[in-house]
Amino acid sequence: MSDSIKDYYQNARNIPESNILGLPLPRKVISVGDWSDPHVVKLGFDDQNIVDSTWAKWDSTHCVDTAKFHAWQYFIEEIANPIRLHLENNNLTETIRYIVMCQGVPYKIQAVGDWSSPGNVSVDGLLCMLNTDDYDDFVETIFNNLVDDCYPGCVPPPYHCYSSPVISNPYFDKDSTFNFNSRFKPDNYTGSWGGYNYRLSYLVSRLDGLSFEIIKDMIDKSVAADKSGEAAWILDNTPNILGNGLSGQFITAKNRLENYGFNVLYDFTNDWITHNTYTEGPIMGYTSLGVHAVGSNPAYQTYVSDSLLFDYANGSVFNTFESFNAYSISTLRRIGQGVMTEFTSIGGTSGAGHVWEPYASRVSRAHVYFPYYAMGYNQIDAVWQGFSVLAWRNVVVGDPLTTIAWGKQQLAENLTWSGTNLVTGEIDITNHIITIEDSSVINFRHQGFITGDGKLMIGNNVTFNIYSWQKGLFLSYDSNNPRLVWGEHPTFGSSANYNIYRKIDTSAWSLIAQTTSLEYTDTEMLINIPGDLAPNLFYKILASSELPGYDTSNTVQASAEKGKNKITANNEIAELSYSLDQNYPNPFNPETRINYDIKENGLVQLTVYNILGQTIKELVNEIQSAGSHSVNFNAADLPSGVYIYKLKSGDYLSSRKMLLVK
Structure with a gap:
């Protein structure tokens, strides 16, 4: 199935062949030394889990020294080294940002063979720091640190090993004002731990689930993600369990989302949240205490599929404060947990989880993850900015290129917008074209605007919902004449009058029309293709109402000349x-x-x-x-x-x- 997933995703995202690597996994057994040697390690491959059965015996022969042995080495030799070599050979080390693992590649390593919480480390959490100097030694130190803290002297693990190792995430919550200056760059975010200077090299996610059809559906929903900004976010706070610290994260998530105009379903009670009857629209994100919430019994195994049957928007995400919500990403349920695979099987698209028991503070924090994603960061950028620590339990399921808003960016290809689209940052369209189809709705929030020396082709009956009149006027190139389209003034509303001014070259501004509508075509002028000539034609609009004063829009410009023929209403050229x-x-x-x-x-x-x-x-x-x-x-x-x-x-x-x- 891994090949089928790879082929489908490669086609959906137009990924070049040089960016594809096949790993010949699994190697069922690694033997070291003579089989009679007590330090021989039999390393098995069990349900995407790198596990050593020898470590499960805690006796005088197999103890701490053995527990430090070779699980990390399997990861280095069979996963990390082939990836590093492929990146180097194809000159990709410094150019790619994301690594996507298809189903079949192990996603966790059983660091110590015991039932306890320290028993698993995320493969993805280790891969994210792949370009760190002395990487092999760095990974070994992580495992040794984990084993030493949790198994001192061959005794059952003390609870303090939940927190080990703690490697701070230098990418955590880097853009709280949403200026979009923190899009991920390889090796740009660094830190120090255990004597090593580590680098956050790549963000890692997985295309994994119960079946190929479900994974295919996840990819399709990611490519066609809902960018309207209208889907709701469910935040189920349970304060008597969370306490003030984590409860505050829910409150911050609520405030951040609502401050930027998003619909939030917020539950601050101590009762289990069930919203199967919610019919007001689709859901984009869900987070809660999961099975730990009061009143969750008897839904220990089925609360996701029994209680969370919402209309999930394309691109929807799942993030709960549960021990094992990514304990397995190839089985449907685990007793006492709501797992990621159950969410994707009922229509969800992606999410964040952990392969084994973490502190709750190690979960991707919804007050970072959800607002960052809502505002236009890629899903994987958002979730990794939500992790406070690295290289421990973290796993992300989903297409890393998923976005649900148009954040700040320089356009790399022509776009066509239809339906409803949310724009939260400046989009530079220099040398490119955005076509907005008839009857579309474009919602501008925060810093949303379209700028640059490109072309806007605006269809009929397009609505621009604007937050600032100084970013509310647009010039369309859909005809030979300049067509001005603008959003309703955010203060004056439907009572506004609009005075349209034009300036040619260095002449003074002159009033050319007055209207109460939201568009105007200047039939006197013919516009040229952007870039052919220096801009010599400028427009601005003064909005006024019964209220005193007026408000001046932004200025739009084009290269143009006065028409030598008359342009008819049907856009035909008639002799003068x-x-x-x-x-x-x-x-x-x-x-x-x-x-x-x-x-x-x-x-x-x-x-x-x-x-x-x-x-x-x-x-x-x-x-x-x-x-x-x-x-x-x-x-x-x-x-x-x-x-x-x-x-x-x-x-x-x-x-x-x-x-x-x-």
């Missing part, structure tokens, strides 16, 4: 004729815009008269080229009344009336 349009707005106070077309090059005169025929102002008196033209008329120093404007060019003569109301 002479025409004089009605001024806009009309009535006006004190400024209005007059548009006109000239068929041939020549002298153009545009003059304003009062009702008595007296000349008020000469707006144009010059040679102009054929094409569409416009001019502003400011009547700030004139009294209210009817005025006439007259256009003369060659044999063409036309006039219209306009009304100034003060």
